Amino acid sequence: MTYRNTKILIVCMLLLGALVLAQDTDIRLPGNNQGYEPEQPIAFSHRLHAGELNIDCQFCHYGAESSRHAGIPSASVCMNCHKTVTAKFDTVLIERELAEVEGRDPRRIISPELRKLYDAVGLDENLQPTAEGGTPIEWVRVHNLPDFVYFDHRVHVARDLACETCHGPVGSMERMRQFADLSMGWCVQCHRDTPAIPGGPAEDHASTDCAACHY
Amino acid sequence: MKERTPNELLLPFEDSSGSRRSFLKLVGFGIGSASLAGCSRGPLQSAIPTLEASREFVPGRAYWIASTCGGCDAGCGVLAKCRDGRPIKLEGIPGHPVSGGGLCPAGQGSVLSLYDSQRFDGPQRGAGGAGSSVSWSDADRELRSAFDALKQSGGRVRLLTGTVNSPSTRAAIARFLAGFADARHISYDGLSSSAMLAAHERTHGERLLPRHHFERARTIASFDADFLSTWISPVEFTAGYTQLRELDMNALRMSKHFQLEARTSLTGCRADERVRLAPWEIGAALSGLCDHLEGRAGIERRCRGAADTAPYRELIARIADELWATRGESLVVAGANDVEIQVLVNYANELLQSYGTTLDTVHASQQRLGDDREVAELAQELAEDSVDLLIVNGVNPAYDFGALLPLERAGMLISCAGAPDETSALAAWVVPEPHFLEAWNDAEPYRGVHALSQPTVPLLRSGRTLRETLSRWAGDERADQDLLRAHWRAELYPRSPAHAGPSGFDAFFDQALHEGFVLLEGDSSTPGAFAMDAVRPYSSAQAPVAGALGLVLYPKAGMLDGRHGHNPWLHELPDPVSKIAWDNYACLSPTTAERLELSEGQLVSVVTTAEGASVELPVHVQRGQHDGVVAVALGYGRTGTDRFTNLGPEWLQGRPTVEAGGVIGANAALLTGPLDAGRRCDARQATVIATGSSVELASTQDHHSLTVPQHLAIEGHEVRDMVISTTFDDLEAHPDDVVHEHAVPHAGELWKEDHKGGTTWGMAIDLSRCTGCSGCVIGCQAENNVPVVGRDEVLRHREMSWLRIDRYYQGGDDELRTLHQPMMCQQCDHAPCESVCPVLATLHSDEGLNQQVYNRCVGTRYCANTCPYKVRRFNWFDYPREDKLQNHSLNPDVTVRTRGVMEKCSFCIQRIQEAKAEASREGRKLRDGDITPACQQSCPAKAIVFGNLEDPESAVARLAASQRSYSVLEELNVQPSVRYLAHVYNGPRTKGSHGH
Amino acid sequence: MKRLAYIGVFEHEADLLQAIRESRELGLEIVDAHSPYPIHGIDELMGIRRSRLTIVCFCGCLTGLIIGLWFQYWSSATDWPLNIGGKPFDSLPAFIPVGFEMTVLLGGLSTALFLFIRSKLWPGKKSRAIGGVTDERFALVIARKDANLAMAEVPELLHRHGAVDVRQELGQ
């Protein structure tokens, strides 16, 4: 019998090992993309813009207030600032000092990532429009909901819900990452816990009706 | 809410084949799928924002553009609901001077025609589809040189159009034709009112079509005029007509409507009294009516004695009495395109003092301006080979007239058709027009009512309006928008009160664009006094010869004269009376069908006695039709309908909607007969000959009455009371009895409910107002992405429409009563469907909605089985959505359902959520009227009201509290949230009040 | 501890029963009897106690019933109350069918499982069946209870009662 017990022990150990391994390799149910952090065509840094510079989320994602979609900003929105900001400040500073030393006009320094932006909007080295015009930037969507889920940013913004509640510490993310698992249970849990607008149909919590999201 | 300056939206829209990127550029926020190898996270989705941010639109947010419907020439105002750069739905402009806010099925459906992938893309040389594409500049150059040659030679130029009530286009036509020595503009209407115009020329000295004010008509006598469905301006007439069917308890008002007609029309179904009158009897009946009226008016008797020989003598006398009693608020109309009959109608109206009250000749209608005589003349000229250039725009004469109008004998035929049609197939050149939602336009449906159309989307297919094309050819190189603005600046702006103000033309024009229309005085007709001499009793009636039947050709609400023949929504729309989709058919009365030993679906040849022209059609046994006529719908048999071959699902026993290379239905326009008599749709005779074979007609309803089959009837329960009806006098005398006698005592609940209240969305449907026009059906289809399933699936009773209109006949053919009842999910509070779903795919919301969660549904169909209203629809297949262009008409706010899931009316939950989101954004509570479901929005009759049943102040709660209010199958205690208001006929008291 | 045992194989049920009776009288320990079909009365004869299967079955049933009803109540009235056709969240009458099925399911499964465990039956277990006992033979296994008793008498006893074969074996 001891032989059999050993066998059982080995099998149990193997199973346990597999479980531990599964934890490490971050295996999750299909459809759960928590932690998704795709590479983007331009290495845009949310840490820099939202964190360091503290730009309001809705400055760029202005759709969040008035529409279902927060929207990925148009290149022209980037150009509001990047018409003048073409590279990191210190590199510009160095060039300026260098130019002063050499007694010439400072050259325009364009960072390689912003070059991609200028290519997209169709600007040449001197930020003058090119003949070919631009091509829109093909960003990679990070937060994907299934087609049958209708999430509305507008309502959540109107209720003063912080963007970080769902999107996580964006200000510390160099590259955008999916913070929450975006599962139905995750949505529903928050809806259950959030007090409702007084006078609304459900007095004690935000709507947990199916039709709040599915129609 | 209404955004009116879409100039920024006119981004380049390349041809659709290579346009994915440009389309995404346009929509601003597209999602593409590309495979990403070795990634467990599913396909990579890209998000492509526009290069330029637009102040105008935010991705995902709808905006509305005011325009004018191009579905027919009535000129109803529409708001095009656009999402991400494309129109997805048309809605009526509330308070529009023509339509008043509703829309008909054809209007609702016309948004789909925009996304017709078979439309012409730029000019074509050579016949129709077989032609070769030419650039606009090449085409203009070649055609101009041809025109120059004609100008030199003094050749004969004819421009054949439908009704052109666009002043700027008319100006462009005039400018273009002025360059030629012998040039004429000829217009005709597929559904002609030429005789009405001609009759007014005789009686009032001016060729005009008066505006009909049904909202002022307390007594209406209609002779075969289907004014609630297809006649001239049905949306407007429905809105007006139902205003006098206001039966709220505080304001009981009801017009009296007599209908004397040969076929069973939708209007006849609404009538308080309806009799069957053959087309050849109309003249005599009208003469009789005039005889009576003359007598009462005490003037010289021009129709003396006609009353004695008129059919339905007593009824005619009674109609005359009732009309006379409300004179000044009476209206006589006739549908016949026969000048003599229309003169008598004018005479009757004159005697009844209708002119100036119910008939407006000052702000005359320009909705139908066609002149049949001109077409006859053109035919003559063509036959003589004397037309050197024929330009056809807006009509399809090859389809409408066939060989009677030898188009091929024109020296050069230019067609302006936007999509291939019978005429463009014969044309040497096709210079396509854009869809009305892509183009600038203006219209003047009534004198003084100027409506504007503006592009809602950049040109999906390269096309040019007639105005721009003719201006180009006349040497004016301005863009279409500039032409229009110039015309408005020169012609309309000076007449506006704004002209005197400081704001200038741009503000005036922008305001007009914003509203969609502008009302201007100073442009009115000036008819003369009534010319009594023109009146003479009708004499030329001809009863059919022995063995023949009178032939009545009529339009269907969806197809009209065939202009919507390529629109699948409208093909699948069941005819509001016959409930048959996808076909036209020869309607015979039950008696006649029996006499001819014909039954439903048997194929017959309908052969005109005079010419021997024939069409082959299946028989439909139509109750309430005159025994002496055969009625056939126009608008079918269009070429190009073979596109529907692959429409429905393909499977083992599936049958195509139409055989490859075939057409849907048969073209009955070819039976109208010689052109010189005008486009007489009811004056022909035909014999009906069985061919021996038969087909099945795709009817959405199998049992046509509330009476159960006789051999199964239980005594005392022969008739079911789904539709409660009563008479006006009964209602007045005992308002409480109307519904009460159908009430079932409520035994109380078995359990105490746990659920919260506060909001219960509900709907009230006034059956007295509902005409069954079916605008809501197509409105719902457009709003909710309801798929088209094809003829075979309809035959298998698998139509998908969430909202259907049940039609029940009651009574014999002589005194036929027809009841219509819109039927959709009743959102029951004790929904039987909910308790049977094993996986919680359908359950109740806190706001009293019966929710259907598509993504949870596994498709047991148990809910549909147990639904007593049978309003649930199952996705039997993945319905083909292979036409990528057409898919752009889908509403992005509603899930496109997959195979194997149940779906049903959601009370337009997406609109409820949108309204709630907007209210929350604005930091306010929802107000009554914030939410308008698509069906309510579309309803010209305002028969549907939606709102919170628990708010006693809401419109719906007030209607639900009406004494006429009941719910269908109340005895089941499923507690539906849809309340129906009993149908009321304007009639005398009955014993008790047995409505049905 | 291994000990000596004798196995007697019989052709008739009655012989077996007689052999058992006498062995018991002699105070021999009957390890087990084997037969191709259940022999009625043999348990009393051998002094086998009444099985506790009934109790196990009852407990299984009760567990099933409680789990079934409680889970239905918990999931539809506590965890996520949902309005289904206006019915109360705690729709007890509607929970009865599933409650009943769970009762039977757990009762049945626990009975079978207990039978297997108690009788040491498991898939793939090596059979120690004595030749023919699954066909037409009957077998009796006798061990020594009392060291004083001479085991040598056992084969003779078995033969006397008609055993066709007597073997000696080391059993547990």
Added chain:
Amino acid sequence: MATKGQVGSATPVPLIEGDKSCGQVTRDVCGPLERGPTKLWWWAFLCAASVLALGAWAVWYQIATGIGTWGLNRTVGWGFDITNFVFWVGIGHAGTLISAVLLLFRQKWRTSINRSAEAMTIFAVICAGLYPVIHMGRPWLAYWVFPYPNFRGPLWVNWRSALLWDVFAIGTYFTISLVFWYVGLIPDLATIRDRAKGLRKKIFGFFSLGWDGSARTWSRYEMACILLASLATPLVVSVHSVVSTDFATSLVPGWHTTVLPPYFVIGAVFSGFAMVLMLMLIARKVMSFEEYITKVHIGAMCKIIVFTGSIVGLAYGTELFTAWYSGSEYEQFAFANRVRGPMGWAYAIMVLCNVVAPQLLWSRKIRSSLGAVFAITVLVNIGMWFERFVIIAGSLQRDYLPSAWSTYTPTLVEFGALIGGFGLFFTLFLLFCRFMPMISMCEIKTVISGDGYGGDHSGGDSEERSVA
């Protein structure tokens, strides 16, 4: 050894003929399994497997293309699918009844047939369970009917739905039947194991759980059987009652009636016995078991059929009376429509086959004519299928709103799924005949040893000497 069993009849008729010994029984039952298949078996198997293949194709096609390949429509949402489901569940019931109820009632004539009747139960439940799965619009999501923990909230299931009750009822029924059948099989599997060699020995060795015929095990074994039988008896009643609630708890006139549960249960017993008898008649011929399945068995089954058939007839009358007496216009119409409406022909078939045909079995002459009995069992099965069809499609086609009335025309694919069910059933059954002891050897041995349950030999009442 002499046969001593009786079926309560005055003249002792042997239950098992041919004066069998235990060894003889073993050889008779195991023999066919060891000898290899007969030509007849091969032909039957080929037929059944072809029909199964056809059905498999039909089901595959339907799942790949859509439920639209069936003739259902917006009004008639269930047709052949649920008809087949209820039919097969009903068929299954006789097996449990024979094995469990008759065990509790000490009817020892059941021993010859209970094994195959139980197998039939399991196969019928497999067939039955198939239809609710394939009738779903999205069968690949069928697992959503189970209340498993999930990340949707969690979202459980609707315990108020009769379909969900079905899931549990059918699931439990299948599990308990399988356990009962398997427990019953173990001693026989051991018998085969001990006769077999090589791979067969290994396989049967694996499944026989090391059975050694120990008296202690037998004692517990018998107790377990009795307990399982006591559980299975109310279960079998509950299963068809639950199935009937699919209809009885919904609003459809013709469905919404309280008589349905007993009506369905008795119908199930009726059809199940007819099916068992039909199979027995075939099997005793094909497998040459004439001595084990005797006229006594057939006669007893015939009596049950005529008895239950009469109750079914009473149920038909009751529902007509209830409808008439209800005063509900929809209920009354539903039954008028059922009898005289467009599907009146199906109602006629139902009454002829289920009520009229079994009455012939009152005659001993007909009971003893195997051909006639066989014909009647076939008729009863046809009639019972039609009963469900009439209830399901016939009630759905015309309910409340006349505008929504419709008809139902099945498609070829549906016929494929229908006969595919029979293909599956007979394929499984033939495989069972081929590889499993069709007759419970140990129980037969009990009977011929003169110590059958309730047998005279053991001293009267079985209670006395039941497992202690």
